[in-house]
Amino acid sequence: MAKGLVWLAAGLLCLAAAAFGAEKKVFLLESYHSDYQWDHDYRAALFEKLSPRCELAVYTLDSKRLPREQVLVRADEARKRIAAFQPDLVIVGDDAALQLVGSKLAESGMPVIYLGINNNPRNYFQSTPSNLSGVLERPLILRNIFELGHIVPGLKRALAMFDSDLTSRIIRDETFIGRDSIRLGDIDVDIAQPATFAEWQQRIQQAPQRYQAIWVGLYFTLRDDSGKVVPSDEVMRWTAANSKLPMFAFWNFAVGKGKTIGGRVLTGREQGLEAARMAKAVLFENRNLSSLFPVTPSEGEYLFSRSELSRAGLTLSPPVARKAHWVE
Template sequence: MLLALCIGCATSNAGPLKQVAVIQSYHPQYNWDAQYLQALQDNMGEKCQLTAYSMDTKQLAKSDWPEKAAEIQQSIRHLAPELVIIGDDNAFSLMAESIAGMGIPVVFLGVNGGRAQYPFIDNPLITGVLERPFFVQNIRHMRKVLKRDKHFLILTDDSPTMNNAIGEFFGDARTMVIHGTQVDVLMTNNREQWLHAISSASERGIDAVIVGTHHTIHDHNGQHVSPDTLMNEAWGKAEVPIFSLWDIFVGEHKAAGGFTVSAYQEGVTASRLAMMILNGTPISSIKPLNSLSGHYVYSRKGMQHWNIHLSSLTASQTTFIE
């Protein structure tokens, strides 16, 4: 049975609420989803009735995704919202084009693919926020907080998400000099190789590791390794600091911190685009844009573990965990 979640269910004295559907690739309890759902409610809840549908693709078998997508599409037809917001690639790839085909404007967020993966992204009824990690900002920031800053490693899984992000920024190169620092890139879905890259970083002259997504990594038996398990192992093996491109990977026994993509900020940007459209701006005049604003987020225990100190100015702009 398909369940829809009414987010906030606000009332308004300024007239009827606008009907907006939100389609999640994952589920409301997942930290990424929870943060952007909160942003949508905070920024749209007084003027919109937000109804959320969850595809639950982190727990649902991939073979069942098309059926779940069809169920949600049917519900969208009955709800007849004025606009649909779609979160992340799985839901976007399965539903954005068909919903736009119903004549309903679509605003997306958290989408890592681009035109190569989604030719329909140029549909005049589709726009949104392309999720892009802040490579340059992270390198510049890390050079300020680390005593050794000559050689960094970006370590990610070999997933569509990171292939698109790395390919867009680095092209075919796997090493580059950014602000005077040599930055290498390693993409792998092999647990042993991923962990060895961290445990051997110091002896190879690498001063810090920056992790991207690590959701598609498997062990030598082909068994999937959960991101939390992987990061917990990395924490114990690392002799150099671990930073992150995403805030959801920062915490105790995870990455120490960094200038990160924020699900909440992605939700803020998407909500602003949505309200522009609902207030009369033609969606065809709003082109998809890249992530606009990251934020500093740090684990206090991670900072202590790796002896990281922030300037007073950066600390005043930082969200601290623990």
């Protein structure tokens, strides 16, 4: 799939060579950064399905690592690059890109497809344009905890760990109804959203005093004492090494040896595949975006790490084990 593609550093344009005789031009604006696995996975799916018929350009807002004011500068730069590229279609990945750029483009008449959107897209518009549709992301948080919680003996309280980024705040508002706790069957689930790595570490270390299991959500915007974002792999390594409780995940990037046991997870690839399907319908089948309803593609994938499951001394139930995929 990568033949003929020119991949540049994060934040630069990434073009599929026009020498293949591309029929259409597509601009992809990512909320995050190129080495973030979620972005990597949906971007790879888009290139796989759209090139070489489409010439693709990519730009990133880097919103998980940069301060808000710098993200706004990059949003302005994105609009300039899109105008210069003159695409037939723009695809925006995740809420920040839709909120800061995609909403304005759609209102100006540009066809826009979104993916990875946790919020209600209508919240980013006064009136939703007809040239807009896309792929919603709905993490299977409650289902994940409900289905996997029974393998943890004596589970009565679970902790869901998130950072304080936009996506995490939306999840708290949507899934936890704006509260810090929710009752799920006979399990009390609390959500924590520390802004700093030190706060994250404290919550992990204190968790055994109150909880019997941890579900790891997002951890990409935690900052150190100097205000610098701590690399996500460093956060996960520390968390896996220091947690005294079994840890599960909501997304595939947090599953594996030295990470979490796993869970019923979402992947970026499925988001990219659905967005590519919609893009092809618009670009090559003359479908109007107004006729394409937003989709929520996933029932989740049961993805687990054998080493972490063994380390926790847990066993999957037969129904889950039959459906499980393993990273190792």
